[in-house]
Amino acid sequence: MADLFLIARIAGRTVAIGSNQVDSVVDIGEVIPVPRAGHEVRGLAALRSRVVTVIDTCAALGLPPSDGPTARAVITLVDGHHYAVLVDSLEDVAPFATLPFASGVALDGGWARVACGVVERDGDAVLAIDLRSLIPGQLAAE
């Protein structure tokens, strides 16, 4: 059984994001910083009449925060709030079947927290991630 996935690059890696988590894909304009918020929060941005919280994906993964220009983002709705999860680029939308991890594979650092499976794309294994786990302040919720 295949679900629709969005193939994106985050922190230099290719990942698959379940399309049911994706509200839309946008180009983020100006980001207003939120002083004193965690470094995962890049700031706030306006998306039509909504305010979205821009998530620095690298920081959320525990990697050094990216200082590149913020451009594309995947909008996801978590508990009534809209978040824009920054991505390096978007590659594809296609149906894939989710596979379990190969036994014995231990993922590094932040990736372990967000991973929810593996999809196979043109013979390459691509990590499927859960956007919700990238959102700070949501860790307790499953």
Next chain:
Amino acid sequence: MDDLLQEFIAETRETLEALSGEIVMWEADPSDRQRLDAIFRFVHTVKGSCGFLDLPRLSRLSHAAEDVLAAVRSGDRIPDTALVNAVLAIVDRIGEIIEAIDVGTALDDSGEDLLIAALAEGAGQSTISGSEALNVASTQPGRGATRSVRLSVDLLDRMMSGMSDMVLARNELARRLRDEAIDPTIESALERLSLTVAEMRDTVTRTRMQKIDALFSALPRMVRDTAAELGKTVALTIEGADVELDREMIEMMRDPLVHIIRNAVDHGIEAAAERIAAGKCETGRLVVAARQSGNQIIIEIADDGRGIDVDRLIRKIAASGDRSEAQLRALSESAKLDLIFEPGVTTKSEVTAISGRGVGMDVVRANIEQIGGRIALSNAPGKGLTIAIHVPLTLSIISTIVVGAHGQRFAISRQSIEEIVTVRGDAVRVDMLGDTPIANVRDRRLPLVFLCSTLGLNGAMPQPELLAIVSVAGGSYALAVGEVLDTEELVIKPAPPAVMATGLYAGQTLPDSGRPMLLLDCAGIAAAAGLQFGRAAVVDDPVVEVAPVKAADSALLFVDLDGVRRVARLAAIDRVEPVPAHAIRFSAGKLRLSVGDAIVPLATVLADDAIHQIVERPEVSVLRMADGRSEIGYVIAEAIDIVTLEHEVMPADEPALVAGVTSIDGDQVEVLDMHWIFSACADPGKHMRAEPPLCLLAGAELGWMDAFLRPVLEASGYRVVTSPDPDQPVAAVLAMAEDHALPAAGAPVVRLRREVSGDGDSIYRYDRAALLEALSARCARAV
């Protein structure tokens, strides 16, 4: 009142519609507790509203039904078919009356006694059953046309967000068009669009918001009526009626508030006799206050009644069965208080028409929690109960002040800002307490918080220029902001958890600029800056501010006759008086001022013979000074301001008119030497009268004397009384010639007559000169 009635009708109608399903199910299964509770709540609410809208028939019906249902709830009655029918007949009847009220037609009230009688135990078989009674009574009036539409808030939400989109699209369009040379016709079309959009936005905004006054305006009457019914007097104070709240919230708050206030008047505030016995004022006090705190609206209902008797509450609940007393006593204090919210609990033994079964409180809590609010109790047994209802601000539109810090904009709720002041001069300055800067705003010392550094925007502590005086629960503080940009009405939405976790923000918003903005939580900022407001601090606050030291340091800044600015210590000055220049003469070797008949020696900075410099001016001012013995004046050109002498006074080399020099706003200003002026100027021989002599008015013409003579006497330097005071010796008594029994025997008497001519013992009462002369002679003799 009409509005309230309309709302009551609409609400009851709506509840009835929703209830019809419940009623059918209750009929099918009378033991269904949930249905029973729903119907019970309905009649209880109707009862509450009726009492307050003065609808006695509805009140009677609903009270009767409530009684029966309460008996069912407590297990005293079994809900048999007859009872169910009777209750349903009453519910139907309520519906009919509501329709009749709406249309404005009269509805025959025959049969209502039967309906109520049908509720009685065992009535089912012996009397007419409820449904038959209903048939007797029913006349089926036509339903009135509805004059208002009830909209779901969801729809309003969508309208609102559509509106915001429209505003942003308009802004975008305007920006694009500005970049190009545009056709004036397009420009005017855009202008029209802008106007329409702005108007539309106002309207849409208004559809959601309402002043809480809409909720509060009915309270005074309600409290008065409720109190009157119970034979109590209650003084109601309402605060914060202009807080704006979501319309839906207001509607949801109405019932809980009515319940709570009725409970407070009925249960909380004691009868007058009991209050006096407890050492309280006979009149009960009830305070209803609304305020906005962070992202919540808090409505506080505080009474000074007997509070909740927790022990009694526990005994009652234990007696009703479910839990043992020991179990209940083991609860925490707050959990014990919360028992008041258990269904079916009351602290009162008898049931009144006002309130009674404690039913209010579980309904109240259910209603408030439904809108995402919470309710908190603060109980002081014997002293009163404060109930605080917190409801979220979500989607409220609040009036904000937009401030800038380090180039970024933030909104602060206008309600929490007392004022915005500029650091300038002495009135508003920043003092250092050790290494801690504090704001001194017109002698009010306030903790100073720098917005930039609290937000971590930059490390260096800048020189504060603009201070927003912010009040939070417990106290006030000064928030140093970079700039104050604007005031704006904003729709505040809750911020995501990651942002709220900072504790500094109350929400986020998207203003017209299209750049998201954060609403600051002033209480959170105070906490982040480490400010601590104790309760004691609040009480002390205004008292501590009065610094007795100040008086000595305050001085009057004025322009002297030679055009130089000088100061004189305020403590030595009695008053500053403008006088006409011709009242000043150079006589008997001195400048002197005529004040009525008195002559006051004057000092000036000028040489004594420079009188022409004074007379040339149309008007001068005189600083009147007195040392208790003599009185002098100092002539100045014009008073400027009252200033604080905060810098040292450098003494002059020799004692003279000028005692020294001090710095005021960086300017050298001479300080007058009062001591020297007195020594040089005061008349050595002249004594000021320590106390003006006291005249007692007495006798048959007291009224005339008080009206006519008193002003004359007082203008001439006497004090006047109309009844003798044993502590104050009377210098002279004024009476009519024929008055005999006079108070204050021993004091000389001046007698007056009504006729122009008469003997030498009395004086014609309109002969002012003779009267004053006689009085002065008598007083002189007495002294």
